[in-house]
Amino acid sequence: MTAPLPRVRVTAPRTATRLAAPRPGPGDPSTLYVRSLIRSQLRVALLAAGAFAIVLAAITAVLALVPEVRALTVVGIPIAWIVLGAGIYPIVLLIGALVVRATDRNEQRYRSLADEP
Numbered sequence: 001m002t003a004p005l006p007r008v009r010v011t012a013p014r015t016a017t018r019l020a021a022p023r024p025g026p027g028d029p030s031t032l033y034v035r036s037l038i039r040s041q042l043r044v045a046l047l048a049a050g051a052f053a054i055v056l057a058a059i060t061a062v063l064a065l066v067p068e069v070r071a072l073t074v075v076g077i078p079i080a081w082i083v084l085g086a087g088i089y090p091i092v093l094l095i096g097a098l099v100v101r102a103t104d105r106n107e108q109r110y111r112s113l114a115d116e117p
Helices: 029-065 066-071 079-085 086-114
Strands: none
Touching: 029 066, 029 079, 029 086, 066 079, 079 086
């Protein structure tokens, strides 16, 4: 039986001349641009989530409050099941496409501002 090998800690060599990258301060334009981009992306995300919640609530309310719609069937399957089970996906895809378009537009604006001299 052999003795276990001693544990060795591997670290980077210590140098006295570590160069720190300059950190942008609160008044730096790049910091302001990044914060603006983050706020605009957050706004788009909240708007998309709110729109989806409103559409889902409206569909649910119509199905719950209008008995004629609840009574409809397609090939023996209640229309409420079809709408809530499969009809939501096109709405999700549409909202997702709109979000991607809006975020790309926001990023293009950020890039144009960041590239200005």
